[in-house]
Amino acid sequence: MQSIIHGCIKKDRSSQYLLYKEFYSYCLAICRRYSLNDDDAAEVLNDGFLKVFTYIEKYDLTKPFKPWIARIITNTAIDHYRMNLKFSDHDDVSEHEEIGHAAAIYDHLAYKDLLVLIQTLSPAYRTVFNLYAIDGYSHEEIAGLLKISAGTSKSNLFKARQHLREKLKVLNVNQPPDSQQEKGNLGVNKEMAIKQINTDE
Amino acid sequence: MNKDNDIDQLFRDQLSDPEIPFNEMDWKQMEAKLDRQQKKRLVPLWLYGAGGIAAALIISLYWILVNPVSVDQRVIRDTLTNKKPGQHSVIPFSVPDSVNPAADSSQLQPGQKNGDMLAGKIEQPAKNSIAGTENRLLEDLTGHPVWRVPSIKVYPFVSPETDSSRLAEKANALAHSKDPAGRIDANEIARSVKQKMENSLQQNHEVIVSAMAAPDLSFAKSSKPSKVSSNVGMLATYAFGSKISVTSGAIYSRKFYNSGGTAPQSNNYTPGADWQVNADCNVLDIPLNVNYKIFSQKKLAISLNTGLSSYFMLKEKYQFITGQPGPSQQVSTLEINNQNQHLFGIANVSVSFDHQISPSVSVGVQPFAKLPLTGIGYGKADLKSAGVSFSLNIGLFPAKKPGKYAAVQY
Numbered sequence: 369m370q371s372i373i374h375g376c377i378k379k380d381r382s383s384q385y386l387l388y389k390e391f392y393s394y395c396l397a398i399c400r401r402y403s404l405n406d407d408d409a410a411e412v413l414n415d416g417f418l419k420v421f422t423y424i425e426k427y428d429l430t431k432p433f434k435p436w437i438a439r440i441i442t443n444t445a446i447d448h449y450r451m452n453l454k455f456s457d458h459d460d461v462s463e464h465e466e467i468g469h470a471a472a473i474y475d476h477l478a479y480k481d482l483l484v485l486i487q488t489l490s491p492a493y494r495t496v497f498n499l500y501a502i503d504g505y506s507h508e509e510i511a512g513l514l515k516i517s518a519g520t521s522k523s524n525l526f527k528a529r530q531h532l533r534e535k536l537k538v539l540n541v542n543q544p545p546d547s548q549q550e551k552g553n554l555g556v557n558k559e560m561a562i563k564q565i566n567t568d569e
Numbered sequence: 570m571n572k573d574n575d576i577d578q579l580f581r582d583q584l585s586d587p588e589i590p591f592n593e594m595d596w597k598q599m600e601a602k603l604d605r606q607q608k609k610r611l612v613p614l615w616l617y618g619a620g621g622i623a624a625a626l627i628i629s630l631y632w633i634l635v636n637p638v639s640v641d642q643r644v645i646r647d648t649l650t651n652k653k654p655g656q657h658s659v660i661p662f663s664v665p666d667s668v669n670p671a672a673d674s675s676q677l678q679p680g681q682k683n684g685d686m687l688a689g690k691i692e693q694p695a696k697n698s699i700a701g702t703e704n705r706l707l708e709d710l711t712g713h714p715v716w717r718v719p720s721i722k723v724y725p726f727v728s729p730e731t732d733s734s735r736l737a738e739k740a741n742a743l744a745h746s747k748d749p750a751g752r753i754d755a756n757e758i759a760r761s762v763k764q765k766m767e768n769s770l771q772q773n774h775e776v777i778v779s780a781m782a783a784p785d786l787s788f789a790k791s792s793k794p795s796k797v798s799s800n801v802g803m804l805a806t807y808a809f810g811s812k813i814s815v816t817s818g819a820i821y822s823r824k825f826y827n828s829g830g831t832a833p834q835s836n837n838y839t840p841g842a843d844w845q846v847n848a849d850c851n852v853l854d855i856p857l858n859v860n861y862k863i864f865s866q867k868k869l870a871i872s873l874n875t876g877l878s879s880y881f882m883l884k885e886k887y888q889f890i891t892g893q894p895g896p897s898q899q900v901s902t903l904e905i906n907n908q909n910q911h912l913f914g915i916a917n918v919s920v921s922f923d924h925q926i927s928p929s930v931s932v933g934v935q936p937f938a939k940l941p942l943t944g945i946g947y948g949k950a951d952l953k954s955a956g957v958s959f960s961l962n963i964g965l966f967p968a969k970k971p972g973k974y975a976a977v978q979y
Contacts, residue, residue, distance in 0.1 A: 384603065385596060392591050392595070393587070393590075401584050410592075410595050418603070422606070479584065482583045486584065502577070502580055502581045
């Protein structure tokens with residue numbers, strides 16, 4: 369790992385490839401839950417990696433690499449959120465349809481289902497939910513990052529959870545009762561879930 | 570609250586670290602991004618280069634200003650030291666007391682006082698010159714060393730009460746004698762020396778630095794009149810001889826132009842609609858031109874210049890306007906930085922008129938045209954520019970050993 373990082377500092381392309389491949393899944397997962405769809409996620413991923421390769425010489429080798437790269441990727445996702453704020457500040461049916469098509473190529477059902485759910489949130493709700501619930505930021509930190517008040521952050525989190533609960537209910541209706549408690553496998557019929565989401569609005 | 574934690578936990582567990590298969594296509598796009606970034610970095614290197622040239626020019630100017638070298642003194646001294654034995658009559662005029670190099674033989678009329686002085690002191694040297702001996706260095710009333718040799722010019726001012734009338738007669742006779750040295754007319758000699766001095770002044774500068782500013786009008790295909798574009802820059806010219814020189818440097822330009830037309834009916838987006846693009850571009854222009862001097866006399870020089878320019882598009886701002894003015898008109902903008910470079914993509918042609926205002930300083934006016942050899946900028950525009958450049962030119966390195974004669978003050 370250290371040699372790969374040293375190679376990246378020297379702008380060695382093969383080292384950059386190895387680092388990219390090593391953290392591809394981990395970083396793309398972050399990008400996907402912050403983004404509207406796969407294409408946006410791939411764009412955020414590469415913008416984030418460009419920053420990683422540009423600033424890698426500032427990385428402190430004595431500290432773990434994963435949190436460092438996660439922070440850069442998350443910040444890049446927030447930058448994209450800020451950039452797209454004025455264009456996509458609402459949640460509409462056409463987005464859901466797009467997500468439904470994108471969801472058809474996922475391999476892991478549980479992951480995909482929840483990803484679809486989180487991607488149906490409006491960008492403002494999605495970003496706050498990601499930062500607070502998954503990445504562990506406080507409302508004060510979120511307020512600073514997104515240039516909103518802590519109250520707005522709390523309100524957005526509340527609405528995001530409410531929205532997700534409603535969507536999960538739809539999924540639960542379509543799964544056997546014995547598998548409902550099973551963590552990591554919601555046992556959802558994928559086609560049905562997508563159908564439900566699309567007809568929900 | 571517990572319910573909230575559950576839902577957070579559910580998403581955290583499921584979404585935090587899934588296995589997503591690696592997609593080579595994403596890496597290909599990443600590589601393209603990295604390549605673009607490396608390309609972008611090349612442009613600032615050029616900017617540093619341009620900055621370096623500007624800094625070098627400023628240092629050179631400072632050097633010139635704090636170490637003034639009197640070209641006049643050197644030329645006079647050269648005239649004296651180049652004199653061969655027996656050629657005493659080559660300098661039969663009075664070198665003026667002033668340091669004005671343009672002084673001609675009319676300054677040989679020093680007034681009555683100087684005439685008296687001449688009349689009193691000149692007899693012996695004149696005799697010596699007739700005898701073919703070396704001229705003598707005399708001193709005038711101010712104690713400055715001056716060459717004094719009799720000439721026809723001084724004749725009318727010689728006092729009749731002195732021996733100088735006899736001397737004048739002798740000088741006159743000299744002028745009509747068969748001795749080739751003696752027969753050279755004083756005016757002619759003065760003219761030849763003056764010519765030599767002027768030539769020395771004009772040709773001694775191997776490097777000329779110029780600060781220029783130029784308004785121009787830029788046009789693309791079927792464009793309407795647009796705002797005046799501006800150019801400012803520093804240039805250096807290196808002379809390979811009296812006629813041929815090369816010029817390069819850095820010019821920062823802000824170019825305004827527009828392009829327009831009607832979209833064809835086959836256009837899927839806006840069939841048949843009128844469109845216009847307004848462009849506002851910041852360009853670094855690095856020219857490399859060859860100059861040929863076709864005319865050079867006294868203080869005026871005219872040169873024909875041609876060469877190639879490289880455009881580095883630092884910033885390009887475009888405004889796309891589609892449709893007729895009104896609610897249906899669509900306006901969108903695009904701004905890109907450091908994306909387009911056109912190495913030797915523009916041909917330059919110009920004529921320059923330079924007026925010498927002092928031995929090392931001249932001002933120039935230069936009508937020019939810039940014609941594209943390739944499409945310029947994001948829109949691959951056929952961008953032509955025509956304008957007039959105004960420049961202040963300063964000659965550097967006028968002598969091989971500047972300062973050597975600086976102690977000699979006239």
